[in-house]
Amino acid sequence: MILVVNDGPEQAANLKSLIEFMDTPDVLTAKPGDWRERVGDQTIEALFVGADLSPTDVDELLTDIGSIDPNIPIVMLTPGDAK
Secondary structure (H helix, E strand, O other): OEEEEOOOHHHHHHHHHHHHHOOOOOEEEEOOOOHHHHHOOOOOOEEEEOOOOOHHHHHHHHHHHHHHOOOOOEEEOOOOOOO
16 A cells, blocks of 8 residues: 555645556545554555655654664655646
8 A cells, every 4th residue: 555644635636636647546645644554564566655754754754664674665745746
């Protein structure tokens, strides 16, 4: 499963659609505060980090993901990437 963490639901949905278009149907979107609950026991194959996350949210997210599996590929988006 590919995880997209973004505060803005519209940007997250746009990115999800782009990833799914590349024939990756299992894409989950979440906000920084609820991604753990949404992921549950699924395996994260890649993480896309939205440009609208605060530095604190990014630090916490990357620390938590690293504790799950330090080898998960991470894509850090910049403003304008998901338009």
